[in-house]
Amino acid sequence: MNFDVARKKMVQEQIAQPVSGDRQPVTDRRVIDAMLKIPRHIFVQEAFALQAYNDTSLPIGEKQTISQPYIVALMTEMLALTGSEKVLEIGTGSGYQTAILAMLADRVCTAERIRPLALRARKCLDSLRLFNIMLRINDRDNSPVGWEEEAPFDAVIVTAGAPEVPQILTDQLAVGGRLVIPVGSESEQRLVKIVKTATGELETVLSIGCRFVPLIGRQGW
Ligand code: SAH
Numbered sequence: 001m002n003f004d005v006a007r008k009k010m011v012q013e014q015i016a017q018p019v020s021g022d023r024q025p026v027t028d029r030r031v032i033d034a035m036l037k038i039p040r041h042i043f044v045q046e047a048f049a050l051q052a053y054n055d056t057s058l059p060i061g062e063k064q065t066i067s068q069p070y071i072v073a074l075m076t077e078m079l080a081l082t083g084s085e086k087v088l089e090i091g092t093g094s095g096y097q098t099a100i101l102a103m104l105a106d107r108v109c110t111a112e113r114i115r116p117l118a119l120r121a122r123k124c125l126d127s128l129r130l131f132n133i134m135l136r137i138n139d140r141d142n143s144p145v146g147w148e149e150e151a152p153f154d155a156v157i158v159t160a161g162a163p164e165v166p167q168i169l170t171d172q173l174a175v176g177g178r179l180v181i182p183v184g185s186e187s188e189q190r191l192v193k194i195v196k197t198a199t200g201e202l203e204t205v206l207s208i209g210c211r212f213v214p215l216i217g218r219q220g221w
Pocket of ligand 1 (some may be wrong): 060
């Protein structure tokens with residue numbers, strides 16, 4: 001299997017010009033270029049490598065999943081990154097979304113609660129020589145989401161489903177900052193984008209429905 005060819009096809013048919021008619025194309029050129037560059041197959045377990053460019057989420061161990069490529073592209077586009085941002089990601093998982101963010105922003109702070117996943121993600125990210133990433137393991141049961149010491153953030157992305165938008169994350173958003181998070185029940189959510197305006201108000205924009213594994217802990221399930 002030629003992974004480069006498969007990746008091009010993935011970007012074309014699932015993301016830039018989706019074959020599925022009810023899907024909004026992702027048009028941000030920088031997001032598309034990052035999706036073309038980052039090898040998704042190194043972030044999945046070896047047994048799933050041949051499925052890495054399929055239009056689906058996949059298991060990554062520890063009952064967690066790597067998100068569907070389209071959802072990764074869409075959420076990244078919603079963050080409207082230009083290259084100068086400091087980004088916070090909650091839920092490193094495989095590290096695939098982290099790698100895309102690292103290509104598009106100045107710095108990425110990413111937090112994961114399951115140690116073996118975090119360690120594996122770190123290896124993959126290092127192998128791609130992405131060195132603008134700080135990874136933190138939040139494996140205490142009552143760790144708050146967010147990253148007080150590094151706040152404020154220009155962009156925040158949560159890649160696990162939450163019952164509501166955690167206030168700690170909007171508090172850690174810079175003026176003009178964007179937060180993208182799946183909000184809903186444990187079994188299905190909707191992508192929500194929150195923008196902190198110049199006056200400090202929060203504007204909410206709703207996007208498509210999605211299914212993420214649950215955000216665990218004080219602000220989650
Ligand atoms: N973006 C990742 C998604 C992984 S699934 C990828 O594409 O691979 C979501 C991840 O969020 C899981 O690895 C889960 O362990 C993690 N998670 C859940 N609750 C968390 C919390 N409170 N803090 C940090 N990570 C959390």
